[in-house]
Amino acid sequence: MPQRMEVTETFSGNNAYLHCAKICALGPRPTGSAAYAAQVEYVKEQLEREGWRVKIEEFEPYPGRKMRNVHAVFGEENGTRKMLLSCHIDTKGQGNKAILGADDGASGEAVLLELGRVLARPQNARLAANVELVFFDGEESFGERITPEDGLFGSRYDVERRGESLPDMMINLDMVGGAGKTIGVPVWDTPPGMCEQYCKAVDALGLPEERWTLHFGSFWDDHRPFAEAGVETLNLIASFKGANWWHTQRDNMSRISATSLGETGALVMQLLHQLLGVDQSS
Numbered sequence: 232m233p234q235r236m237e238v239t240e241t242f243s244g245n246n247a248y249l250h251c252a253k254i255c256a257l258g259p260r261p262t263g264s265a266a267y268a269a270q271v272e273y274v275k276e277q278l279e280r281e282g283w284r285v286k287i288e289e290f291e292p293y294p295g296r297k298m299r300n301v302h303a304v305f306g307e308e309n310g311t312r313k314m315l316l317s318c319h320i321d322t323k324g325q326g327n328k329a330i331l332g333a334d335d336g337a338s339g340e341a342v343l344l345e346l347g348r349v350l351a352r353p354q355n356a357r358l359a360a361n362v363e364l365v366f367f368d369g370e371e372s373f374g375e376r377i378t379p380e381d382g383l384f385g386s387r388y389d390v391e392r393r394g395e396s397l398p399d400m401m402i403n404l405d406m407v408g409g410a411g412k413t414i415g416v417p418v419w420d421t422p423p424g425m426c427e428q429y430c431k432a433v434d435a436l437g438l439p440e441e442r443w444t445l446h447f448g449s450f451w452d453d454h455r456p457f458a459e460a461g462v463e464t465l466n467l468i469a470s471f472k473g474a475n476w477w478h479t480q481r482d483n484m485s486r487i488s489a490t491s492l493g494e495t496g497a498l499v500m501q502l503l504h505q506l507l508g509v510d511q512s513s
């Protein structure tokens with residue numbers, strides 16, 4: 232079990248694990264809760280320390296229900312970034328039904344925070360200048376399942392807010408820290424070019440193909456409103472249907488692995504190099 236943050240040139244699964252543990256120590260973080268607010272402060276503090284400009288976007292999907300997305304950019308404030316890296320930070324359930332959401336919530340957030348540290352290093356300046364980090368509120372539905380009216384509140388609002396100023400691409404992370412996870416990118420709402428880039432990255436890193444797969448279907452997740460608006464999206468999401476931990480109290484730190492978080496982080500860095508690394512002067 233890692234004990235303290237390390238300063239490395241590349242993505243550290245240990246650091247991401249520590250972020251995940253610190254976030255979970257706040258308890259369940261459903262939208263509107265005090266723990267949700269505390270985690271927003273944690274995200275802000277961690278990113279500002281690395282030189283990111285953090286902005287909190289408050290919105291009200293319906294009267295009396297305030298939600299908050301967190302955005303961060305590196306360097307100049309102006310201009311739409313080509314690539315959006317996102318996750319959701321709210322966790323499922325309210326009151327005594329609230330779950331900890333170590334994987335379904337904190338894992339993507341932990342990877343994004345560690346990516347924030349790595350991207351802030353001078354050798355990654357070019358990548359960082361083309362990226363915006365977004366932490367969505369309200370991904371989880373109030374009812375049992377996400378529907379066209381319930382859930383994805385943060386991402387739906389964000390697409391609407393941006394209007395014409397949408398990024399070209401988006402990589403969304405959800406449930407990316409479970410030990411021995413199987414990622415299944417939903418092919419039906421992923422452009423073929425993004426599927427190819429994903430397979431190329433898995434291959435380049437020598438990750439096991441049986442655990443980094445394509446899912447022949449689609450998911451309601453935060454990439455969806457962006458995909459529908461024409462953004463080239465890639466949703467990295469672990470198999471969860473039929474899993475005995477999903478949306479239960481078993482989704483706690485015992486299922487999280489630093490190795491698994493490390494693989495996800497390395498894969499995202501590889502994708503960023505492939506998608507943003509070549510000279511793009513436009």
Ligand SMILES: [Zn+2]
Nearest residue numbers: 323335371478
């Ligand atoms: Zn969920």
